[in-house]
Amino acid sequence: MSATKLMRKSGVLAAIDTADLEAAAAQAAQLGPSVAGIKLGLEFYMAQGAPGYRRVAGVITREGPAPIFLDLKFHDIPNTVAGAVR
Numbered sequence: 001m002s003a004t005k006l007m008r009k010s011g012v013l014a015a016i017d018t019a020d021l022e023a024a025a026a027q028a029a030q031l032g033p034s035v036a037g038i039k040l041g042l043e044f045y046m047a048q049g050a051p052g053y054r055r056v057a058g059v060i061t062r063e064g065p066a067p068i069f070l071d072l073k074f075h076d077i078p079n080t081v082a083g084a085v086r
Contacts, residue, residue, distance in 0.1 A: 007032050011036045011038055013035060013037045013038065013039045013069060014031040014034075014035045014037075015039040015042055016038055016039065016041075016044070017044075018043075018046035019046075019048070020047075021047075021052050021056075024040065025059050030068050032059065037068060037069055038066055038067075039069045039070075040072045041072075042071060045072055047072060048069075053068065056068065
């Protein structure tokens with residue numbers, strides 16, 4: 001079994017914790033083929049919205065799009081909530 005298939009089966013999600021669209025897309029493109037999915041947080045979604053989500057989801061295409069987990073809880077670490085409302 002290839003390393004990529006093994007890592008996808010492992011269930012590891014890569015957390016991309018940035019509000020910057022270009023940085024998130026680049027990280028997703030690099031990590032996507034090696035992980036089971038991508039986690040995008042509240043700060044990213046509040047800054048980029050659905051178009052940003054679609055952009056990141058669109059670059060994860062080696063064996064097809066990896067699942068994306070949107071972590072959009074508002075009752076979170078105070079710094080995360082503060083970053084989301086900036």
